[in-house]
Structure formats: structure tokens, C-alpha cells
Amino acid sequence: MFWRNVGRRSVWREMDRLQREMNRMMDGFSEGARSEFPPVNIWANEENAMITAELPGVSTEDLDISVVGDTLTLSGERQAQNGDEEQTYRRRERWQGSFSRTLQLPFRIDAEAVDATFAHGILSVVLPRAEADKPHRISISAN
Amino acid sequence: MTESTIVKQEEQEYGGAERTRARRVYIPRVDIYETGDAVVLLADMPGVDENGVDVTLERNILTITGYIQDDERAGYGLAYREYGEGDYERTFALSDEVDRNRIEATIRDGVLVLTLPKAEEMKTRKIAVRSAA
Structure with a gap:
């Protein structure tokens, strides 16, 4: 029954391969919607938000940042070096x-x-909250 | 463009040994290309400046390491995360074709450029073809 052993082994090997393949795919999903370039992190405090993006090898001339209302757009090009x-x-x-x-x-x-600052391939954009949108402190008056 | 080309890959372990720094370590993505007289390696290491990069060559093992500076985002809390911050490390085995004494490294905008000149006898030579007339 030599052939059966060989066959069985290759089935397991195939299963292993499939499992690895699945793990690899799932890895991507568990990280969230990360497939967009550049990856960004968003930091916040009461007054501002700060967006940092990994843009290694992008020169500042090739980078465009625009702000309209409540949206920020980062666009540009990463050229082959x-x-x-x-x-x-x-x-x-x-x-x-x-x-x-x-x-x-x-x-x-x-x-x-x-x-906006760009240092060592990391872009940091500090976005202050518009005055009208800042939280108001409401004082409570006792009657 | 597949997802794996964007997502930063974290290094799970380093030769089975534990690390002494409590920071994540990522595997930098690289391009390696060959020209007539050199092999050029480009590695993405965002956040690393010229003081934080280490290139070592031991026997034929080339190791590139990049240390990021501690993030100085005082007063901010992380609200949303797509990439992790940490150091970078990757190891390559070099062949004999590289002239070890003339390796050059520069880093600019978070991209490390390593130029590995080919050893004299390995350089591409153009062979002139004569007509047999």
C-alpha cells in the first residue's frame, strides 16, 4: 500500500498549504481596511486632531494636502527611486x-x-477644530 | 496592487531569541535591483533618520536595522490606527559578487539606499561582436 501513504502525505501537505494561504488572507482582514496608501494614524485631543501618514520616499513637491470643511485629502505620487x-x-x-x-x-x-510637517518619511498634519465647532462649557446656575 | 504590498509586516521572532527592547519590530519592504556595476537595495523605513540606522556585515550576512525616535505626540491620544510604529530589521545573505569595502548607505525621507558595488571580476562586460566577413 505504498501508494496510499504517498497520497495521504501529499493531501496533508496540500491542507497545510491551504491553511497557510487562508491565514495569510485572514491576516490582511484582521488588520482592518488597511489596503490604502498611505496608511494613516489619527491622534486626537480636545482641541485638535493630528493625522500621521507613512510616506517614505515621497518628496514634499510630490505631495498635496487640501482641507475642505471637515475633510482632508492627501494626494501625490510615489516615484520609483x-x-x-x-x-x-x-x-x-x-x-x-x-x-x-x-x-x-x-x-x-x-x-x-x-x-503640516514632513520628516523622515512621516507626514504629520495638525488639524485644529474650527472655532464654531469647539465644545462650549455650559455653566449651570442654581436658582 | 495587492493588500500585502501596503500592510506593514511585523517580525514575529528573531532567530528564536527574545528581544531586549520592548518595541515592535517590522520587516522593511525592499526593492533590490542590479545595474551594470552595482546591486542597489532600497528599504522603506519611515521615521528613521541617519542617526538611527545601522548596517552591519558579518561574514556574508548583511543586517539592516532602523531605530525610530520615540514618538513625541504628547497630549494626543491615538484614535484610529492603520500602521504600527516600531523599529525595523531585515537580514540578507550576500553572495561573493559584492565588493564589501565599498558598500555605501544613505537615508533620505525614510528610505535607506544601500549601494553594493560588484566586485571587479563580476562586473558586466560588453562583448564586442565582430563580423566574420
Whole structure:
């Protein structure tokens, strides 16, 4: 029954492969909707929100930030960093191309006071809450 | 573009050993291409500056390590997260074709560029073809 052993082993191998494949796919899902470039983190305090985005290799000239009402749009292009010399790729894992991402915040942004910095491939945009949208403290009067 | 090209991959373990720093470690995504006289490696390490990068070559094992600076987002709380912050590390086995003494590394906008010049005898040579007339 030699053939059966061989057959069985290969079935398990196939199952293992399938399981790995599934795990790999599920990994992607459990991370949430992360497939968009650039990935962003959103930080908040009472006054402002801050958005940080990983944009390695994007130069500031190729990056465009716009604010309208309560939305922020990051768009630009990540260009391949290579010379014009003839080249052969051995590995290509880094993403390149043009991107555009729009994020909606739970408040109106004071567009005049937005401050963006870009350092070591990380963009940080501080988005202050518009004056009209700031929380008001209500004083309670005893009668 | 598949999802796996965007999602940052976390390194699970390092040769079975535990780490001494309590920070996550990610595997930087790389491009490796070959030109006539060098092999060029580009690695995405957002948040790493020139003081935080380490390139070591031991025998034929090339290790690139990037340390991020502690995040100075004082006064803010994280509300939504798509990427994790942490250090970077990745190891490559080099072949003999690289001239070890002339490896150059630069980092700009969070991308490490390693130029590994080919050893003299490994450089691409153009062979002139003569006509047999």
C-alpha cells in the first residue's frame, strides 16, 4: 500500500498549504481596511486632531494636502527611486504610483491654522477644530 | 496592487531569541535591483533618520536595522490606527559578487539606499561582436 501513504502525505501537505494561504488572507482582514496608501494614524485631543501618514520616499513637491470643511485629502505620487541606468529587478516589494486619500473628521477644520510637517518619511498634519465647532462649557446656575 | 504590498509586516521572532527592547519590530519592504556595476537595495523605513540606522556585515550576512525616535505626540491620544510604529530589521545573505569595502548607505525621507558595488571580476562586460566577413 505504498501508494496510499504517498497520497495521504501529499493531501496533508496540500491542507497545510491551504491553511497557510487562508491565514495569510485572514491576516490582511484582521488588520482592518488597511489596503490604502498611505496608511494613516489619527491622534486626537480636545482641541485638535493630528493625522500621521507613512510616506517614505515621497518628496514634499510630490505631495498635496487640501482641507475642505471637515475633510482632508492627501494626494501625490510615489516615484520609483532609481537612475536611468539599465537595471534588472531582483525584488520589488515597495509600492509606487499615485495615490489620493480622503479622510473625514468629526468636526470642521480651521483650514487657516492647519500645520503640516514632513520628516523622515512621516507626514504629520495638525488639524485644529474650527472655532464654531469647539465644545462650549455650559455653566449651570442654581436658582 | 495587492493588500500585502501596503500592510506593514511585523517580525514575529528573531532567530528564536527574545528581544531586549520592548518595541515592535517590522520587516522593511525592499526593492533590490542590479545595474551594470552595482546591486542597489532600497528599504522603506519611515521615521528613521541617519542617526538611527545601522548596517552591519558579518561574514556574508548583511543586517539592516532602523531605530525610530520615540514618538513625541504628547497630549494626543491615538484614535484610529492603520500602521504600527516600531523599529525595523531585515537580514540578507550576500553572495561573493559584492565588493564589501565599498558598500555605501544613505537615508533620505525614510528610505535607506544601500549601494553594493560588484566586485571587479563580476562586473558586466560588453562583448564586442565582430563580423566574420
